[in-house]
Amino acid sequence: MYEFLRDLDRRVIFSLMAVAVAVPILLQITPPEKATPIVRDAFETIEALEEGDKVYMAFDFDPASAGELQPMATAFVRHASEKKLKIYFTALWPVGPQFIKNAERDVIKRDFPNMVYGEDYVDLGFKTGNEGVIKLVANDLRAQYPQDARGTPIDDIPMMEGVGSIRDFEVIMNVSAGYPGTKEWVQYAVASAPDDVKLVAGCTGVQAPLLYPYYPQQMSGLLAAIKGAAEYESLVLGKYGRENEPGMYQEGLRRMAPQLSGHILMVGLIFVGNLVYFMARKRGEA
Amino acid sequence: MMKRTIPMLLAMAAGIVMILAYFFPLLAPLQDKTTVWFNILAAVAFILGGGNLLKVHLKKVSDRREGWAYSMITLAAFVSVLAIGLFKLGVNPLDEFPTQRMAGDFRAEGSGFWYVYEYVFAPLTATIFSMLAFYVASAAFRAFRAKNLEAILLLGTAFVILLGRTAAGVFLTDFLPEEGMLANFRLENLTVWIMNNPVTAGNRAIMIGIALGTASVSLKILLGVDRSYLGGGD
Incomplete structure (x- = not known):
């Protein structure tokens, strides 16, 4: 598992991002928004x-x-x-x-x-x-x-x-x-x-x-x-x-769902990347 | 004299007018006039820019330097879009002047320029920009490491902002009350706090630094100490 994550091909990451963005668009999910x-x-x-x-x-x-x-x-x-x-x-x-x-x-x-x-x-x-x-x-x-x-x-x-x-x-x-x-x-x-x-x-x-x-x-x-x-x-x-x-008056709201899944994927990738880093350090590879 | 002294005097005069007009309202019309000249010069710079683009890429093509084929594409795109816009190709005439095609708006829906914009320019630029998401994700996975305290702080802030700018922030800290001290720890509020305080403080410091630097450089230009904008390296 460690080797797989360490050598993770960037095309896998690109594919994950494509899926993360595409799925909410296709499912037409619109999360609620509260104005700051x-x-x-x-x-x-x-x-x-x-x-x-x-x-x-x-x-x-x-x-x-x-x-x-x-x-x-x-x-x-x-x-x-x-x-x-x-x-x-x-x-x-x-x-x-x-x-x-x-x-x-x-x-x-x-x-x-x-x-x-x-x-x-x-x-x-x-x-x-x-x-x-x-x-x-x-x-x-x-x-x-x-x-x-x-x-x-x-x-x-x-x-x-x-x-x-x-x-x-x-x-x-x-x-x-x-x-x-x-x-x-x-x-x-x-x-x-x-x-x-x-x-x-x-x-x-x-x-x-x-x-x-x-x-x-x-x-x-x-x-x-x-x-x-x-x-x-x-x-x-x-x-x-x-x-x-639905239409152009909700374009921003509609785009928040792909942003949500994209951000969650980014957080996950950063977390996994750091996990790999600490494992490599423990093994004396980093 | 014509190449350096006169341009320098013109720059000094224009700069001094702009400064004095702030203190003496009587000079405001002169300040406006100077700004009009600047805007005319900026428009002329477009023509110079186009000419320079042609010169650079024609030279590259004629010398058959590496990547000359890309220069050919650049030249073809430049010349064709320019021609479509200038000669108003495909433009529909206005209702008031049905026989005068050139009176039509070159940006109007259905014109050649509109097609280039809608179906070439807009999709191409949007595609290039959207590819950032993929590269940023890959870079974040490989380079965003908690190597030291500063990196950990950056990482923590990134997590808060990434989640706080979406509905995930609200969902994850929904158990915290909406009012009172604990409400400050809700991710969406924490994001606002980060943007309003540390980010703003840092940016203000940078802006004040830039402003002081700009004032200093402007003064050097006005006094003729800095002549680098004239070219020549001094």
Whole structure:
């Protein structure tokens, strides 16, 4: 047994991981989720807004991290739409606009057909310049976005009336996979007007430890990795329903089951690996 | 002069404007103008980046260096996606301009660029990222050893976080009360505590260190002491 474990082929481990991830997906298991305070705060920040309030929705991620971030982006858009907020989409990553298009197609046009482009939501598109864009938006949004992603001058867009800088938005909702992302929004947008600008964010698991120091002073709430998305989804589902309708509004919750089995397998592998290590030490092999 | 002194003076002037604008609001428009220039330069950098990519890989192919076939694939992918996007191949015209194909959105559903994104780019990047799970599992089995006190602490923290970030955490410590001192030992609460305290404290220390380092380097650049960003090695 010792020799078998010591010489365990990595393909066995790969196969175990494949099974651990595949089985819960195939069986469609969804474990229950209870929101942690940091996610609840993000939810409550949006809940506290009034109909017609403006939210700046920045999608700063790409398909590589969409597995973690797409569910929270969907949940953010749904929550803002349910609250009848005015949504201003932007992206600092070149492929970000594709996620804006997906949100428009899958959430807004499908479930909120009464929302009108230019009156209830607008796509300001991608801008290059990383934190330079944020810095300019913090002072003069119109200089950065003279027109929307469709080429319409922003003076011709009704919901752009009275919008001059980031201070004119009630909340920034950012979904970020790295640089430029949440950290830059804190450093250049929130820091420019700490009393006027609120930020809630969703980020990947590896980014989360870097962002915790900003909560709760500079960031009102944070959705960390797929668990954060699942917790937020559970809160949105609890408040606005559709919990019996499987689909994109439960993607985060659905992905918690493979995460659970994957994590248990990892713990098991680490435990067995250490068992092998101590046995090898006892035999004088390590 | 044109290669070093003028760029250095421009960098110094832009940096000083950015700093002074924090203290003198009158300079804010100048600060915004500088930021606009920066953003325009960043856009130009995309073109330079594309040109550089072409140059590097064409040279590799022409020299038949090891792995030149991969460079061919890179060039083919780059040129074809660029052409699909620039010439709006497969784009459906807008309702307002039914005869003007080029007026359509190149990212709209059904366009050539959309197909490349949906069926090539997105699945490829997602696949590469998802393979991490397999490699991390294999690495954890072989390398995550309780060799000393620090490794044991790391191992213990990893166990708490791995379990605490799933429903297993709730299930395993469900016997503990939800209120009172013992509630702190529930795995989900322990995870939150670890993230809020040791992790945050460590990260704050790193961030303060980085900020001090950045301030120091910025000052050196503004004063012209550090010219390494101009190239040339000094």
